[in-house]
Amino acid sequence: MGHDLDRIEAAFGGTLLAGLPIGHGPAGTVLVTDVDPDHLYEVWQAAETLAPTIGCRPVLVTGDFNPTLGIQPRPAPGPPEPELRAFARAAESSEPWTTYRHYSEDELVHAGELESYARGMTGIDATALVADVPLPTSLPELERALYDRLLADAGLHARVLDRVRLVTQTEYWYTPDSVTLMLTPTVDVRTSGYWVDFYGALTRECREKLAEVLARWRHRWDARLVAAWGTMLQFQVGRPPTPGDEAWIAAGQLKALAPNLELSRWEVAVALPSGDAWFVHHRP
Template sequence: MRDDLDQIETAFLGTPLAGLPIGHGPSGTVLVTDVDPDRLQEVWRAAEALVPVIGRRPVLVTDDFDDALTIRSEPEQGPSASELRAFAEAAASSEPWLTYRHYSEDQQVDEDEIEFYARGTTGVDLTALVPDMVLPTPLPALERALYDRLLTDADLHTQVLGNVRLVTQTDYWYEPDSVLLMLLPTSDVRSSAYWVDFYGALTEEDRQRLGEVLAQWRHRWDARLVASWGTMLQFQVGRRPTPGDEAWAAAGQLKALAPDLELSQWEVAVALPAGDAWFVHNRP
């Protein structure tokens, strides 16, 4: 209804959202168009601060790949309260990390592969840290050993961090040509996955699992979904994991959800305590 749009526009006054075109979006959402790609963080933060006022979670989206993502003249019916409640309950009872598993978890590493995995993608050579490992060994065990030993070598850790910290900064984030702000008709983090367009969650059951991931990450790391570009998700993180078990566990979950993130788990674990932006990439 137009009254809803008027209330949102009123809430926008005095913020970077003031004056931007606004209208009804798909499935009960509201779309704000003409978002400046150079002001993504500023616009999202302003909308995030208004969640207690307007009762809608914000997520940045793009119509670069979806012509149907346009303002509608009339509101489009979204899920009923009971449907959304059932979605959230199913999400809460799901086990997302049984489904989201990185393919490398089952790999075995032989002697002739050690150098490849010990270099990761950064080019920093860690082969000197693995001379006493019994081979073949599962890749996760090798990577955890590399990470633990790396934490005790300040010089090598500094070299790796210098090459990987970009992935936890917004410099690494994708910026589409056309950006819209989608206001979801819920303030609940878990339920918000109902509307998230992500290649890693194409079915309703997958979106429910993603909803549980969003809820877990919000609770543990104050990770807030900023943008969904179809094959990419971008998060702002309020609590960084500490080096060691926390960073290792978070890195494993990030890699599981983002199989196309081209870093080894030990590299991601080094990066996470050094930045506040998480990037998820899952594409065909």
């Protein structure tokens, strides 16, 4: 492992990672500390570019909520290879959206409630678009009708987009006071989920399903995990979904994984094609 640290440190030369303290982390990881919170995204990008060279998948973490997180004097053993293979196999065979399912999927909208749902979190009233929808109806059906009709109304769509686009930009991201770069000892996206600390994946089974989400989002949207702050996950997205079915599907998955994301699904669907940063929030 000492040789690995030397090799990784050498690879950092000429990047924003050069000169930062580096050492052994928990469960076979490597930690790079003292990351400047004002440049955390650029630091992660540098490490992500080097991932094939150093053989590690990077993710930003914080000691703000975990004071024990820090460089250790000697390497801590990582999980045995058979355990990691079993984890990856279980993740790949899982169906994450049976576990991650937003509570609003089961809501019914009754007469007199239409405006409250059609106004959303932005405060822009889109009630007129769905005034003819028979009630009661399920909230997902109402929101999909609203979203489809909004796509056909360029003026109203632009007004909503102006209010929600921030949620898909890095300006919306949380920035902790203390930032550490964790290098997981694998380049495989699915396997790297073994080391991701997230409030929405407290059990081994949930962590396997989260790992499968990471793999599927990477494959479909080129969504790369940038940071895991315990109750929050932040992603860079290389292929944002297109408006329509793709954005609707992605919005539903994002809301399922992020029950504390304060936008309606139709608003998230409007926002997703316009930005390259996804924010997941799941807190007690």
